[in-house]
Amino acid sequence: MRRLFGIVGLALVLCGCTTLNGIRESQGMGEKRIFQYPYDRVYQACLSSFLQIGLQVTEQNKDAGYLVAASGMSFLSYGERIAVFVKKVNADTSEVEVVSKAMVKTNFFAHDWKYDIFQEIPLQLEKQ
Numbered sequence: 047m048r049r050l051f052g053i054v055g056l057a058l059v060l061c062g063c064t065t066l067n068g069i070r071e072s073q074g075m076g077e078k079r080i081f082q083y084p085y086d087r088v089y090q091a092c093l094s095s096f097l098q099i100g101l102q103v104t105e106q107n108k109d110a111g112y113l114v115a116a117s118g119m120s121f122l123s124y125g126e127r128i129a130v131f132v133k134k135v136n137a138d139t140s141e142v143e144v145v146s147k148a149m150v151k152t153n154f155f156a157h158d159w160k161y162d163i164f165q166e167i168p169l170q171l172e173k174q
Contacts, residue, residue, distance in 0.1 A: 073112070073131045076145035077160050083171055085132065088140035089113075091170035092130045092163070098170065099162050101128060117159065128159045142167065 081088050089108055096103050101115035104127075113130045131143040144160040 072129060072145040072147065073143065076129070076131070076143040077164070078141055078143045079164055079167075080135065081140050081142060081167065081171065082138060083140060084138055085111075085134040085140045087171060087174055088142060088167070089132045091167050091174065092132055092142060094170040094173075095163050095166035096128075096130075098166055099159075101159065126159060128163070130163065 081091075083091075089111070092113055093103065093106065096113060096115045101117055103113060103115050105114040106112070111132045111134075113132075115128045115130075117126045117128070127147050129145045131145075133141040133143075135141050142164075144163050146159040
């Protein structure tokens with residue numbers, strides 16, 4: 047019986063993992079905010095925000111307008127994957143969308159990084 051529960055538990059964990067492709071394909075599912083700054087400055091501020099709050103950048107593509115990062119495991123979490131999508135609205139305005147997902151979907155204690163990122167972006171914009 048224990049073996050059965052172990053196999054079922056492992057299957058749930060493996061099937062519920064957030065992959066790099068999965069987080070990149072989550073555009074349109076996050077929280078969005080508008081910044082009255084040009085695209086290049088906002089993109090750089092998003093990258094700096096990841097680094098400032100301790101996230102590890104795993105993928106970036108400025109031309110496509112996205113950044114992907116990961117947080118490590120902690121006492122309460124298996125870690126998270128975070129994607130930021132930056133879109134040019136016009137010459138002086140950009141839209142930022144943040145999606146934060148637990149590495150394992152059954153991880154109910156995963157940190158939602160969007161609040162930290164949206165708090166850090168204006169600080170990074172002011173530094174530029």
